[in-house]
Amino acid sequence: MEFRQGLAALTAVAAVVASVTTLPSPATAVAAVEVGPPCVRENLRVPAGSWQAIKVHHTDPSGRFQIAYATDTDWREHVIRWDNGVPTNLGTPAGSLKEVNEQGDFVGNASSEDGLYRSTAWRYSDGQVSTLPGLPDSVQTIASAIAGDGTVAGWVRSADGQPTAVTWARDNTVRALPGSGDSRAIDVDADGTVIGYLADKPVRWALNAQPEILPGYAPGPDTFWDLTGISAGVVVGEEYTGSSQLALLWAPGTAPTLLARGAAVHAVNARGSVAYEQVYENKQWLRQNGVDRTLPFGPSPFSIADITGLTDDDIAYGNHYSTPVRWICA
Incomplete structure (x- = not known):
């Protein structure tokens, strides 16, 4: 991962963790998965104007709102934000986009212009952009995700470089998450559960x-993890050990489940459906309910697509080259 600690840091983690259950070693084989009919891909409606590219960044779980960056011919x-399929041009961005929620509010990060490459987290709500504050000793703020109630997850960085996982309430009040050592929050569930790294x-x-x-x-001595998201308590992400890349699913109170080998997870929804990619096969x-349905985007390996969000109705959003698309799997 980006931040690595030695034995002392891991000992500190153990001191703050409430309990860690020893779980049996899982089987290494991946069971055969039934393949169902492909999902249906369609292009999203785009706003009036001349565009070089429009790239969808996220969809809210209900599927009402999507957000995108667009580059015009100049x-x-x-x-761009879609509301029930209707796109609106909201103007010049304040920086990079992250996530949108069921109210159409979204978060992102703006880079400093002082040459120090520090970011400032922000929230867009009711047509206004507000800056998310840091902790007393922080010099950088990073937003990662926003929940339906307006809770934002992310982290701040102090002047000595240490990251601390935080959440911001609807009124932008900031709170540090418990734990000793470097920490970052990367997603927040509807019930306020946060996932990340410590x-x-x-x-x-x-x-x-x-x-x-x-x-x-x-896991082995050199293993690291890359979490993608959480929905209805289910966490998804990847585990990397040497050249091994495993797509995993963590249900509450259980050992991790192996979704696929050589795969990257893009999204999970409240139904437990998971959008993922077989990286080396470009698929x-x-x-969905234990059945794999392909998200078609053209003959491999020449076509390029990416998944950036998944609704609770099993509609995946993303991009085919520079065109915003969705895959209907309902």
Whole structure:
């Protein structure tokens, strides 16, 4: 991962973790998965104007709102937000986009112009952009995700470089999440559960609780993890050991489940459906009720597509080259 600690940091983690259950070693084989009919891809409606590219960044779980960056033919950038399929040009962006929620509010990060490459987290709500404050000793703020109630997850960085996982309430009040050592929050569930990293370990913070380490699937001394998201308590992400890349799913209170080998997870929804990609095969899938349905985008390996969000109705959003698309799998 980006931040690595030695034995002392891991000992500190153990001191703050409420409990870690020893789980049996999982089987290494991947069971055969039934393949169902492909999902249906269609282009999104785009706003009036001349565009070089429009790239969808996220969809809210209900599927009402999507956000995108657009570049016009004069190389100017714009933020586009869809509301029930109707796109609106919101003007010049304040920086990079992250996530949108069911109210159409979204978060992102703006880079400083002082040459120090520091970011400032912001929230867009009711037509206004507000800056998300840091902790007393922080010099940088990073927003990662926004929940339906307006809670934002992310982290701040102090002057000595240490990151601290935080959440921002609807009124922008900032709160540090518990735990000793470097930490970052990367997603927040509807019930306020946050996932992220503590001293380079994947963790889950239940609301007002101490961090819980997520167990590895087949970890080794050089293993690291890349979490993607959480929905209805289910966490998804990847585990990397040497050249091995495993797509995993952590349900509450259970050992991690192996979704696929050589795969990257893009999104999970409240139904437990997972959008993922077989990286080396250039194929994208929706795992739906134990059945894989392909998200078609053209003959491999020449076509390029990416998945950036998944609704609770099993509609995936993303891009085919520079065109915003969705895959209907309902």
